[in-house]
Amino acid sequence: MSIKASILEIKRFAVHDGDGIRTTLFLKGCPLRCVWCHNPEGIAFPKELSYIETKCIGCGECAVVCPTHAHEMREGVHHFDRSRCIGCGACESVCLGSALKLYGREMTVEELMPLLLEDREFFEQSGGGVTLSGGECLMQAEACEAILKALKQEEISTAVDTCGAVPRAALEQVLPYTDVFLYDLKAVDDAVHRRCTGVSNRKILENLAYLDAQNAKIEVRIPYVPDYNDQEIGAMAEVLRGLRNLTGVRVLAYHNYAGSKYTAIGREHRMPERLPTEAELETARQTLESVGLRVIR
Ligand code: SF4
Ligand code: SF4
Structure with missing residues (x-):
């Protein structure tokens, strides 16, 4: 039987989801409940x-x-x-x-592949490829494994954008077919992480260390949300400086454009009101750079 994925959408010409020009496949369902979530349609598993x-x-x-x-x-x-x-x-x-x-439309890997390969020419010209994202794509690990495997058979560069709050087995499944992990880190302090996302970060930190130990290429993404995780940058820098396979760190500025998306799917939002200033973001980047990390600007 064909493996199916529950998808949100396919975004073409993405330039922030890994190297080069990419096609990003967003899968539905996420184990976190980040207060600042800008993809609320990706949270729940049902359609x-x-x-x-x-x-x-x-x-x-x-x-x-x-x-x-x-x-x-x-x-x-x-x-x-x-x-x-x-x-x-x-x-x-x-x-x-x-x-x-x-x-939450269900599509088989065979249905998805022609859509994901449509921009192959641009991938080749730009050093891009296909990124799996979400929601949390690895909550559908079997589908991810099948898609990534099929992409590698086509010699397409692959990236997996993950929050890391997934079973270790899911990482093991996709590791052989993933060129780079785009790994979200929100906080090191567990209480802060719980306040921001509703869950502990223990598994996230353990999985990050696991991927590093497996020599996986990792780009870490830190969403910067004032009054939530802005006091965590120094602690995150300390964790990240210990990784051997980190290709870089991005600081992602929180924005609140997604309010209307919540209304459209019939949910109330509790998104923070305060946006980061450029000075705050620059301080965060400098904190990361001060311990020798490469910040992708
Ligand atoms: S509202 Fe649309 S998606 Fe929902 S049951 Fe009716 S036709 Fe189907
Ligand atoms: S009535 Fe409105 S929601 Fe329904 S099909 Fe027409 S435009 Fe779309």
Whole structure:
């Protein structure tokens, strides 16, 4: 039986997901609950329909095809009852306003591969390739392994973007087919990490050390979120300076553009309000550089 992945989307011409020009495949489901999450559609494992009310032009096509009457037209006005949606995806393809998008569509590796290889020419010219991301892609380790293996058979450069809060077995599965891990680090202090993400960071730190011991290439990404993990940079620098296979560290500035995404999938957001200043980000970068780390700017 073909292995299937539950996907969010495929992003082409990504330039921040590894070297060169890349195609990034986002998979659905994540074990963390970061307060600043900017991909809320990637958190839950079940399918979710995103509905952007301001894009709706009231055409009524969705009400015609929906098997559960989640969409209804009343006196020419569209109404959506999310509680009725079973995630069949029928409405997405008929929506004339592009107001609807289904997250969690299942695709086989065979269906995905032509899409992932479409920009091969650009990969070759730029030193790019394909990145698996999420959500947390390694929560679907079997699918990741199959996709990465197929990419390597095509001699495509591969990267795995992970939060590290995954079973060791998942890393073992993808390690032989992954050229670089883009590894998120949010905090070293466990209490701070729990406050930021809802879970302990023990497994994340252990998995980071494990990958390093396996001589995996690792690029670490630190989301910088004022009032949450901004006091952790020094401690993270100390952990990272001990790694032998670190290719660099990126400091990712927190932004709050994703608020409307929460509304579109029917969730409340609790995203922090304060954004980092350029001076704060520069101080963080300098702290990392002061212990000899290569900061990717
Ligand atoms: S995804 Fe299916 S069940 Fe959900 S609203 Fe659209 S047509 Fe209805
Ligand atoms: S199909 Fe899209 S644009 Fe048309 S009524 Fe439904 S949500 Fe609105």
